[in-house]
Amino acid sequence: MELKIKFMKWSAGRPVAILHKKIAERAGIHVDDRIIIRRNSHSIISVVDTAVGMISESEIGVSTEISSGLGLKEGDIVHVDLSLRPESVSLIAKKMECKRLSEKEVREIISDIVKNALTETEIAYFVSAVNLCGMTTNEIKSMIKSIVETGKTLNLGKRIVVDKHSIGGIPGRTTPIVVAICAAAGLIMPKTSSRAITSPSGTADALEVICRVDFTISEIKKIIKKTGACMVWGGSLGLAPADDKIIQVERLLNLDPESQLLASILAKKIAMGSKYILIEIPFGKNAKVNRKEALHLRGKFELLGKSFNLKLKCLMVETDEPAGNGIGPALEIRDVISVLKRESSCYNIESRSLSLAAEILELAGKSKKNQGMKLATSILNSGKAFDKFLEIINAQDGDINHIPVAKFSHDIFADKNSKIKEIDIKKINQLARVLGCPANKAAGIYLWKHKRDKIHQKEKILTLYSDSEIELREAIKFYKKSKPFILK
């Protein structure tokens, strides 16, 4: 049917169209059905809501996602049809039976995710099937290819492009320090990061405290040309739009299935044109994975890396405590700056960053074997890394002088003399989330004490920060209930 466009001045996060209830009923279209809206040779798939009174029977109300997606003007005539359930829904059903998908089938699902042809609920079914049934190496390869094909890519020519990725789960930011050292050494490092999935703050969340992290591909090219590196959010780049949507759905349940994690990381590295890649896999009792899972993951990464012709190395790091003192976007970026300024080693942030930078320098041939640490340390100590960091932050329209401080804070003191046997990272992460991380940049936790530290009665052990009094109160309750510090 033909309908007249009415702007709703409404951003719904996805294409949403509103039809008059009568018209929808007459056309057999129900709330939450998908329709296809056509204008000339362009089309967009949208979810439907119905209304009475808001729009007339000859109109279709559209969210800004539709009007900008199709370049529409108010009053334009569009052609509207019920969109049939896409073929990929039956492929998701197939995966729900734990059957293998061919490359063509994976590509169909991924391309429908990008085209908005699949709803979030259908994507959730796909994620949970992958989570419970797993994927073969061939399926993961197909995922990587499809994700790269349906996204944008960065071509930096024949220069030595390196990258680093940590599979996360442990708070504390080493990435900005590693990027600063490597770029200062003359390597090209187009670093994209994700926002938090299961942790209180992703690298992108932390960097956003001091600079922009959302750029277009051509803006990034300029930043890299100027500074040799960038530190941006991968999500706004359109590098892997399918993966971005999948992550959005995974977040609802804090899911992060292994095969999706592998595909997500490698697709983004390939799209950015990186050839030399270091993958950090923190493991340990409280990390995302244990030693066995970490070894398994390393095997998978190496196998996939080879098949995509990458120089890929995995660095396994046993960690059973947060890196650094701060947890939460603002508090973590403060730690980073302290290390770069040589004011503090911020517990273990300095040593972890140096190890990672050393590995990359060796992997990319900037130093001989076993000489990477020496080079990395001299770059950090000389202030060159800090200069490079400021140069990059500046190129990304930022500065380090406006880091927010939370409105409310609460100190927690030891109630007896004791020693910290362990810190439960999962509980610490949950605590930071209760405080408002990662949406609230200033929220988080400052650790005054670490593993193996002795603590005296009435000594301050941590400070909680939040911009909401309610969340702070909730967090104090949660702290008392969950006891993240295990004392001996």
Next chain:
Amino acid sequence: MELKIKFMKWSAGRPVAILHKKIAERAGIHVDDRIIIRRNSHSIISVVDTAVGMISESEIGVSTEISSGLGLKEGDIVHVDLSLRPESVSLIAKKMECKRLSEKEVREIISDIVKNALTETEIAYFVSAVNLCGMTTNEIKSMIKSIVETGKTLNLGKRIVVDKHSIGGIPGRTTPIVVAICAAAGLIMPKTSSRAITSPSGTADALEVICRVDFTISEIKKIIKKTGACMVWGGSLGLAPADDKIIQVERLLNLDPESQLLASILAKKIAMGSKYILIEIPFGKNAKVNRKEALHLRGKFELLGKSFNLKLKCLMVETDEPAGNGIGPALEIRDVISVLKRESSCYNIESRSLSLAAEILELAGKSKKNQGMKLATSILNSGKAFDKFLEIINAQDGDINHIPVAKFSHDIFADKNSKIKEIDIKKINQLARVLGCPANKAAGIYLWKHKRDKIHQKEKILTLYSDSEIELREAIKFYKKSKPFILK
């Protein structure tokens, strides 16, 4: 924060609220977040969209689900807060790891589904976890209890209340005939049916062609008082609102996990106060389940029936072809009326209906063992069943004289002399869905030939019906591609 209600005159199928973009940003609320809207002592949980221009910064736009749910007037002041992610999300995550849920945990999930505290995407995660991990008998019992607790119930006192349920998958309607016979025999039969999940037409979809099927509990009581029975849609009754939402999410992927099927059926029977229950389990090569699965299901039904103190019997029926000639709501109800009028046996509809009625008459003590068939047949032949059927349809504000006929039809003829070896029910179901079933009541298939029939070249074998020329063309294409008739 306090905001002023603005009606959007908008029914979105679930509570949806619209905040001004600035206000949402200031409060840290994102698109698709959940908020809690409070007015006096009442509250409702809603999903958020943001808008610019549509509403002012002091207003909140609400869908009709919110305005009617809270009894709001335009301009009312409400209190709006970000709703924390409910505890049940972590319980769904637990089930995703295939861990067992306690009765308390199941109750929490079910009650949050009813309260709209869980989004469809989160429910999809729950459904897929149940689909892939299964549920223990104790978990299913907890599901049944929780579904019944969170819904309405019908109390019909000490009369003999019977019910019948077919686990479906095979087109063809026997239920209205069985209800008519049993009610004519003096039994109380408060039959609730679902709409189609995987088939082209549920019993409720077919009955809706000739009468209302959406009633309140008190209306149903009146219908039963008048006629001894009813044939209504379970979904509008609020008997099992949790189950209704779960089914809505299952439909997206044509899922129907065993444990959910058991819980769904038994919860509704218990809520309706039925004590004598016959479960029909069609099995066979093309049915929903095979013999082994049918036996397994029977065991589960009997175990659960015992634990809820029901007189429950399972009737296993080997079926490998559709019952009756018509497939689709209007065509199926025509078959039912033909049998009741004694005009035709409609292939095997008559014999299947009589077997089911006979079992119920025996189960509830209306006839001696092995005498049920004799009684059922005499009630059908005497015209008492048809009279009772008309009485019920009349009490449900309907009549049988206005059955719609599809606008477009297409006959399919045999292209050679042959014999029908088999009819692929899944493909026939898909074909009917392509034609527009169940939303389009008149759409469907009429089978002129059945299994084991000889067919001659140029003889008519089936007719396709649809109200849409496009869907009819799609269906012809699908028929040619899928070949649902297997000839020998």
